[in-house]
Amino acid sequence: MRSALTFLTAFGALAGAALVGAAPASSAQSSTSIAPGVTYREFDIQGAKGPTHAHVITVDLRDRRVRLGLLYPGAVAARAPVSQLADAQGAVAGVNGDFFNITETQHPGVEATGSTDGPAIANGHVLKAAVPDGQRFGPALPPGTSTRDVLGVGVDRRARLDALSLTGSIRTPEGRLPLGGLNQYALPVDSIGAYTSDWGSVSRVRATCGTDTNRAAPCSTDTYEVTVRRGRVVATSDTPGQGAIAADTTVLVGREEGAQKLRKFFKGERVKVAHGLVAAHSRIPYSFALGGYPVLRDGRPLAGLDDATAAVRTAVGIADGGKRVFLFALDGAPAYRTGLTIAEVAGAMRSLGSTDAFSLDGGGSTTLVARTPGASAVTVRNHPSVDPERPVANGIGAFSRR
Template sequence: MTRRQIRSGVGGSVLTFLAAFGTLAGVGLAGAAPAGAAQGAVGIAPGVSYRQFDLAAAKGPTHAHVLSLDLRDPRVSVDLLYPGTVAARATVSRLADARGAVAGVNGDFFNITETQHPGVEATGASVGPAIASGHVLKAAVPDGQRFGPELPPGTTTRNVIGVGTDRRARPDSLALVGSVTAAGERLPLGGLNQYALPVGSVGAFTSRWGTASRVRATCGTDTDRAAACSTDTYEVTVRGGRVVSAAGTPGRGPIASGTTVLVGREAGAQRLRKYFTGQAVKVRHRLVASASRKPYRFALGGYPVLRDGHPLPGLDGTTSAVRTAVGVADGGRRLLLFAVDGAPAHRSGLTIAEVADFMRTLGSTDAFSLDGGGSTTLVARAPGATTVSVRNHPSGGAERPVPNGIGVFSTP
């Protein structure tokens, strides 16, 4: 247990308001009090409350933590927590305190290791799209390049949970639409600040990427993350709308503001080799939503487990683990952030199917699974505190640095 943690063993408060719902699909509330009893929620800040409770799951008892956010309260907002660049990691508590968040949880799955590609460094970049404070940070890697459990049928790496400028939370899908134009020839853009590019494509890297090597972007294939790195690559640097340099292999290091590095693999590399120093190049990119015309202030990747009040078909009901999830309730006016405790006494965890059923029991109509295991972290301020404390016990014994998370903000 770290110094930031607040111990929350089996004797923690029980979520009592769910007692009337009974047990759903093997997930029950241990020691639930009669319906109508005190809920035991603790106010973290205006519009934000926290509670913890015991669960009787299929593989044994577990302990859960939930933050409830009232987005109808104008003092409450949600935004992406991240270290300032895509290819970087920090602990949730550090990210939250750096932004002045009152609470938060870890976010998307990410490029955590590269054992299949000796000599290639893991970038730490997340899998799915990301939007912070209304600014697009990155797009999604190909489905076959993601880290994390197998995606449920009908879902993709483009799936996100987001909050629009209308202050409503909703699930969506964000696809990259972009192009590279030079000498009258227009190329489709295959990636934006991604640790993996589609085979044969050209991807753009901006100052939001960070300093990590761009070699990983040319490794694996659209269906096989472990496939060998491409031997046919090329990189072109564009500054002020013109080519300023080129290289036969992707580089590393910071990318200056106003500069775009184009990385090509296979057919994409062959097209980039036609570019020359001084040539005018125009790069355009945006993320297009499939479900909403409202711009997103915040969006984060993960994968859906609950849609329109129904668990997705094909969810795993056998593998239990420590989990993080986010749920949308009350027509998008309430957001629920959920984390399973990783203490040894509770590490039996939940299956993905149990997560979906439990999030529905909490009142969610839509829910997303986020990165779990050693990444699962929920933080919140104690009354009167100016910094957050880790409320769950991370299963690795300490917080794991992660690329992003969901930050909760509340103004007086």
């Protein structure tokens, strides 16, 4: 099922992608209604490196029956295919999400966590914070962006771009220590991170590997772990552990100076751990958020976007003051696998009507799913460039009730 998106990209040299067709964006376009407030369409794009094919889910948040939410497998350090995540949570459509730690070839014997680079919030609950910029698994970030950048939807039902920074502390009778991480696969050098039941059962060793500027640097040899249950220290260890963490328990992992501070803790000591995420731009609490990086702000592409490397991509566009959202994924079939550059993605998202746009994980992770009318399960609408469908750490789900 293919339909032409009937308007041109007039974006100049920065975005070489041209959407097929010549009618204005306001013209009637061929699309399929997936559910109230959610539609699907597909169309060709001529990129600088060759033709590609795009799949787009449009979500109208003005419809009170519709919402966007985080798709994830119930733990930060876990993965599942987008189709499985969507069906498990009842989404009618969705795409893959943030870049994630898929391999640890540079640290032999250390388990890849599957955890994402950026922050994550699900149903208003903070799941994790961002890894240091130099530790991220994804490609180089555009100038002026960081692992703290997010796309989210506030409790006001408006989508927006923002940045979320960790705030937190560890309080004992002797004083207060800063918290340097929350359920993340890489901790800043000299810091202490907190791991909760949201983390999952994967080993926490990876959190002490690499440095703030070099993710391939060796794992720290100076580490310590403290287990706090119901506000008191119940166990300590020289090595970060693994296994599920109970709901009433927080595991503190320290490296270098952080480890030295944790060695002063003793069994039975009272400890209170507090943590949250602070938004850089919005005072509206987020119902959901996930990481990636901006490519379009206020209708303008970010400076320094890569205009040379083409690939299969996933992106999200925001229009109409945050009340309309485009979930965008390219096709990974061999005929279209040349894909688009990030600069071309920015142009394509602007041509869709986006004023802001956000890049998500691409390549073999790029997956867009949607139900057919009357179906109880989603189907994969694009052709992922890997087979079978790649398990991912999270995604964006579109939910609609009749």
